[in-house]
Amino acid sequence: MAHFKYMMFADRAERRGMKRIANLFRALAASEYYHARSFYSVLDRPAPFLETVETFLPGEAFEQKYFYRMLMDYAKEHEFPLAEQAYAGAAAAEKEHTMLLKEAADMDGFSRDVIYVCPVCGYVMTGDKAPERCPVCGGPKKQYEAFTGE
Structure with missing residues (x-):
């Protein structure tokens, strides 16, 4: 999570002309990414590649069908129309993620x-x-x- 926060903050700093601060936060984001990659590699025994791709499908399906719907309902109830719109867009993207991952699970079919x-x-x-x-x-x-x- 820190990786994403740092990348977003780097973008904000860049837009404000704070290049050194942006550079710092991009470096910190890279560091956080490498931490996560290291932890993943020692904690999760690598499975065959195509089996690993298939493990992402349930998460994408959950996000598309339930997670973003709950967020959209919350945003609507609390009158955050821009958040509701952003969550709807994310749900649409998740649908595409699911489709592409299904294709990727069969490498011969991913063109x-x-x-x-x-x-x-x-x-x-x-x-x-x-x-x-x-x-x-x-x-x-x-x-x-x-x-x-x-």
Whole structure:
């Protein structure tokens, strides 16, 4: 969790022109990531790769079907419309995560060369061409982060 907090704080510092502070928090985030990777490698005995991919599916399904729905209900009840909208977008992204992980569990069936992620809402898109606007939040194509399998 600290990794993500530090990355978000680094982004905030960068936007405010505080490059050294941003650099510090990116370094701290990297350190936290390496801690987690180290702990995972010694505590969790590696399983065959495709079996490991399949273990992610129940978590994604839970988030999509229940977790974000609970958060959306809470946000609506407490009149946080922007939070409700953000949770709805995350739920839509989780649906795509589940689909892509199912494909990845069968490596022969995973043929996606480029995966696009909207940096506004986190929605994941695949295909030869990214849409002009994110289907969840309307973020423009020029902002998408492209992940290539090459």
